[in-house]
Amino acid sequence: MTSTENVLPTGSSADVVGFQTAxxxxxxxxxxxxxxxxxxxxxxxxxxxDLPVAVHATGHGxxxxxxxxxxxxxxxxxxxxxxxxxxxxxxxxGARSEDVVAAAAEHGLAPLSGSFxxxxxxxxxxxxxxxxxxxxFGWASDRLRAVEIVLADGSVVRVAxxxxxxxxxxxxxxxxxVTAVEIGLVPVRTVVGGGxxxxxxxxxxxxxxxxxxxxxxxxxxxxxxxxxPVPPLDVVPAPIRGRTVLHVRLVDTDGAVAWAADEAxxxxxxxLLGGLRELPWTESGSIFAEPEVPHAYxxxxxxxxxxxxxxxxxxxxxxxxxxxxxxxxxxxxGGALARPAxxxxxxxxxxxxxxxVLSSTDxxxxxxxxxxxxxxxxxxxxxxxGRMVGFVYGASPVDPAELHEPAVADLLARxxxxxxxxxRFA
Numbered sequence: 001m002t003s004t005e006n007v008l009p010t011g012s013s014a015d016v017v018g019f020q021t022a023x024x025x026x027x028x029x030x031x032x033x034x035x036x037x038x039x040x041x042x043x044x045x046x047x048x049x050d051l052p053v054a055v056h057a058t059g060h061g062x063x064x065x066x067x068x069x070x071x072x073x074x075x076x077x078x079x080x081x082x083x084x085x086x087x088x089x090x091x092x093x094g095a096r097s098e099d100v101v102a103a104a105a106e107h108g109l110a111p112l113s114g115s116f117x118x119x120x121x122x123x124x125x126x127x128x129x130x131x132x133x134x135x136x137f138g139w140a141s142d143r144l145r146a147v148e149i150v151l152a153d154g155s156v157v158r159v160a161x162x163x164x165x166x167x168x169x170x171x172x173x174x175x176x177x178v179t180a181v182e183i184g185l186v187p188v189r190t191v192v193g194g195g196x197x198x199x200x201x202x203x204x205x206x207x208x209x210x211x212x213x214x215x216x217x218x219x220x221x222x223x224x225x226x227x228x229p230v231p232p233l234d235v236v237p238a239p240i241r242g243r244t245v246l247h248v249r250l251v252d253t254d255g256a257v258a259w260a261a262d263e264a265x266x267x268x269x270x271x272l273l274g275g276l277r278e279l280p281w282t283e284s285g286s287i288f289a290e291p292e293v294p295h296a297y298x299x300x301x302x303x304x305x306x307x308x309x310x311x312x313x314x315x316x317x318x319x320x321x322x323x324x325x326x327x328x329x330x331x332x333x334g335g336a337l338a339r340p341a342x343x344x345x346x347x348x349x350x351x352x353x354x355x356x357v358l359s360s361t362d363x364x365x366x367x368x369x370x371x372x373x374x375x376x377x378x379x380x381x382x383x384x385x386g387r388m389v390g391f392v393y394g395a396s397p398v399d400p401a402e403l404h405e406p407a408v409a410d411l412l413a414r415x416x417x418x419x420x421x422x423x424r425f426a
Contacts, residue, residue, distance in 0.1 A: 015073040018059015022296035027071040044154035057120035109185035110281040112140040117285035127390030128170040135335035141170040142341035143184035151176040167415040171345025175419040192255035194276040200244040202269035209268040219335035224249040227328035239272040298394030299358030303351035304383040314379030324372040329356040347405040
């Protein structure tokens with residue numbers, strides 16, 4: 001290979017170690033990009049030397065590592081510019097959700113951000129982006145207005161329509177490196193939200209109430225149930241330390257609905273910790289309160305049309321009985337998530353629920369993790385419509401046919417054939 005010295009802004013392996021630490025990239029060349037020009041140089045180098053290319057931002061959705069070739073690290077490209085008149089934001093490739101939330105809040109606006117503030121905006125959006133306000137405003141990709149992308153030949157284009165744009169709206173077609181996106185913002189300053197921790201032993205009393213709340217929820221209310229085995233560590237609050245808990249997360253742009261749900265849940269079983277409050281959108285990451293320490297994990301999910309109380313109870317019971325620690329997340333979908341906002345690549349919009357499961361793989365055989373995940377998802381397997389590509393983590397096995405409906409799969413195949421026929425980004 002020709003030396004990259006004085007040609008590319010090369011980095012080190014530390015530049016491609018992200019939040020997901022399992023199976024990191026092991027490329028021949030790491031390019032630490034700080035501008036679109038750096039990305040162009042990296043892609044042109046790969047094109048000239050017939051090398052495969054991968055991109056790395058925050059690494060939350062990392063699956064398996066690239067061995068050899070070129071990895072472009074975009075984490076330093078964190079620029080965000082908000083236009084309050086058009087209610088849009090231009091977001092660079094490495095920007096985190098928290099960057100956009102903070103910039104938009106200065107104008108009384110919010111992105112359709114998800115549960116974790118540190119996730120990369122570009123990868124999240126291109127994978128659909130299931131936000132906390134999704135039932136009211138749709139998928140994050142529904143608000144994608146334009147994409148700036150470096151294609152396999154090193155050319156830079158801005159796309160805002162056509163098949164490539166449709167594929168980028170939820171399909172993650174991997175035909176280039178996106179250097180920036182333009183997204184729409186929504187006029188949200190504050191919400192009523194929070195999480196209630198209840199003992200998993202009270203599932204029989206809690207789950208029917210939660211299911212009724214979620215099934216009849218107006219679009220303003222987001223509802224999620226976590227099943228979390230809490231470690232017995234001193235840093236954990238005493239009421240939940242060492243327990244398996246049900247973590248009910250609520251977020252509502254119409255506070256009255258959330259407060260009513262809170263009252264119904266408290267009537268069903270004792271709340272060990274937590275509660276609701278009115279909070280600015282800049283603090284929306286506190287609703288799920290997910291761990292911020294990088295680690296190795298594997299995860300998968302199932303999208304289902306309907307979810308009965310019995311099936312929900314089966315998922316919870318299987319998670320509690322698993323020999324491997326399993327963190328489960330069950331979210332109510334529907335509402336605006338079911339309504340397309342122009343040509344796109346979001347599949348299975350008719351899903352009413354998503355059931356996710358994730359486990360640490362530190363010191364745990366992959367076979368044990370996958371067996372446990374199979375048991376947790378077994379109660380909903382017969383109702384499965386497919387899987388959401390953005391929630392498949394690590395080396396979790398998945399059939400590509402499960403990720404996209406046939407029409408979307410055909411769209412992605414056409415786009416790959418036109419824009420990356422050599423499979424440079426495959």
